Amino acid sequence: MTNAVIAALIALWALVIGLCLVVIALLRQVGMLHERLGPVGALVMPGGPAVGDAAPSFELAAVDGRAVRIGGASTAPLTLLFFLSPSCPVCKSLLPLVKSVERERRGALQVVLASDGDMPAQLAMIKREKLEAYPLVLSTPLGLAYQVSKLPHAVLIDAAGTIVAKGLVNNREHLESLFEAHRLGVGSLQDLAARTMAEAAE
Structure with missing residues (x-):
């Protein structure tokens, strides 16, 4: 036993x-x-101004009356142009992250929210999500100029008015990849991964 x-x-x-x-x-x-x-970053959609191009320039009024300039020379080292909609659940889930990113880079990053459509719905979103600190512009021509076809979409613009990163952002990693791509001097992390694989194949 x-x-x-x-x-x-x-x-x-x-x-x-x-x-x-x-x-x-x-x-x-x-x-x-x-x-x-390899790293997976924001999905770069076809069409619209490319990374390295001058950002389409707009002078708009935010819903609260603030004057907002997009494109061209800026006093802010970086501008995050974040396209969203009150009816987009993914946009809503990313707003706390957008606020966090702005707080971490305070003084070095300006956030501009962009949307179009019904004004009451936009104002309700601002109140509900506590977005009063950020200018929200309503402009269909702005979305057309950047050829935004899906939301949420983000464009990172430097102080000279040049697009340094852009893409469809569905989660934290996608949004943060825009800043990482800018830091590394590449159009996107997808470009970096493709370049790395090509170099490895040689």
Whole structure:
């Protein structure tokens, strides 16, 4: 009986050790897969001014009466032009992140919200989401100039009025990738990944 118990314990421990080795191997494979996939950033939609182009210039009035200039030389090192809609749930989920990004870069980043449509719905969104600190402009021509086809869409513009990053932003990683692409001096993290893969293939 004792020998049987000892044998069972040995078999059990062997099974546990085997499972641990399998888990370690799986974690290693996941890490390798993550490395191969590379960074995934904001999806750059076709059409509209490209990264490196001058941002279309607009002088608009925000819904609260503030004068807003988009494009051209700016005193702000960076401007985040964030296209959204009161009826877009993903836009709503990203607003706390937009606020957080602006707070982290206070003095170095200006946030401009852009939308179009029904004014009462826009004002209700501002109140509901506590967006009073950020200018919200309503302009269909603005969206057409940047050829915004899907929301939420973000464009990062430097102090010289040049587009340094842009794309469809569906989550935190997408939004943060715009700033990372600007830091690395690439159009997007997708461009960086493609370039890295091309260099590795040579």
